[in-house]
Amino acid sequence: GAVVSQHPSRVICKSGTSVKIECRSLDFQATTMFWYRQFPKQSLMLMATSNEGSKATYEQGVEKDKFLINHASLTLSTLTVTSAHPEDSSFYICSALKTGRGGQPQHFGDGTRLSIL
Amino acid sequence: GQNIDQPTEMTATEGAIVQINCTYQTSGFNGLFWYQQHAGEAPTFLSYNVLDGLEEKGRFSSFLSRSKGYSYLLLKELQMKDSASYLCAVMDSNYQLIWGAGTKLIIKP
Numbered sequence: 001g002a003v004v005s006q007h008p009s010r011v012i013c014k015s016g017t018s019v020k021i022e023c024r025s026l027d028f029q030a031t032t033m034f035w036y037r038q039f040p041k042q043s044l045m046l047m048a049t050s051n052e053g054s055k056a057t058y059e060q061g062v063e064k065d066k067f068l069i070n071h072a073s074l075t076l077s078t079l080t081v082t083s084a085h086p087e088d089s090s091f092y093i094c095s096a097l098k099t100g101r102g103g104q105p106q107h108f109g110d111g112t113r114l115s116i117l
Numbered sequence: 118g119q120n121i122d123q124p125t126e127m128t129a130t131e132g133a134i135v136q137i138n139c140t141y142q143t144s145g146f147n148g149l150f151w152y153q154q155h156a157g158e159a160p161t162f163l164s165y166n167v168l169d170g171l172e173e174k175g176r177f178s179s180f181l182s183r184s185k186g187y188s189y190l191l192l193k194e195l196q197m198k199d200s201a202s203y204l205c206a207v208m209d210s211n212y213q214l215i216w217g218a219g220t221k222l223i224i225k226p
Contacts, residue, residue: 006159032212043204043218044160049211093159097212104165106150106214111159 003027004096006109013084014117020080021112023094029074030096034106035067038091050077084116119143121217123205128223129195137190137203137220145210151179151190152204154219160204163190192222200224 003026011019023033031052036044048069049057056069066088068080077096081088093111120142129135141149148167152160166172166181166188178191190203205217 034213043216044214045216046213049213091157091159095214104150104162105148105212106162106208108159108162113157 004094004107004109006094006112008112009110010113010115012115012117015085016083017116018080018082019084019114020078021092021094021114023077023079023096023109025075025096025098025107028096028098030077030098031074032097033071033077034095034097035069035077035079036093036095038093044093047079052077081114084114086116089114089116119209119215121205121207121215123203123217123220125218126221126223128225129192131195131197131224131226133195134191134193135195135222137192137205137222139188139190139205139217141186141188141205141207141215141217143207143209143215146183147208147210147212149179149181149188150204150206150208150214151177151188152206154202154204156202163203195224197224197226 005024007022033050035047037047038044046059047062050069050071052071058064071077095106095108098105123139151163154160164179171180176193181188202219202221204219206214
């Protein structure tokens with residue numbers, strides 16, 4: 001089955017640090033990947049849609065200069081949280097869209113728990 | 118606007134059956150997903166329905182009626198490990214997932 005790898009699984013760092021999260025589709029090419037954020041006891045919220053070779057599309061209220069997305073290849077998208085602050089502490093999850101016949105088309109990584117001290 | 122509705126919380130007994138309902142209104146439809154999520158973990162895929170009808174997979178089944186904008190997830194022979202949040206999500210015309218708030222399922226012995 002389709003596998004999406006997300007790394008790192010957990011990050012603890014000081015306020016002001018920039019953190020990069022990687023999302024890789026291991027056995028399929030993903031022209032589209034999605035980045036979600038989930039605060040405790042809340043549902044997943046779409047932050048942005050990442051398209052290979054073009055600029056990401058951000059949802060309303062998500063700062064594109066703070067959450068930098070790079071989708072440089074068909075198997076890798078990265079989310080960089082720049083100058084992270086405690087309010088950015090959350091669970092970040094990526095998913096990759098697998099097109100073509102058969103099976104379910106959205107595959108999730110295992111998530112990254114970001115804690116900013 | 119786009120809207121996914123599911124109950125906030127349900128309680129059931131170990132060994133019993135529980136049905137979690139989901140109704141939706143979205144711009145376009147490219148399938149409905151059910152995910153299981155334990156606290157602090159990423160969602161785990163349970164089912165994907167794109168055509169009307171019932172999909173059965175072991176103890177879990179999912180039903181879809183596109184004309185009614187309605188789905189349910191049926192869990193049989195409940196086990197304590199089934200205690201989790203169950204998320205209903207619809208893929209819209211842009212292939213983005215629109216999420217429900219999740220149903221917290223509590224299993225009692």
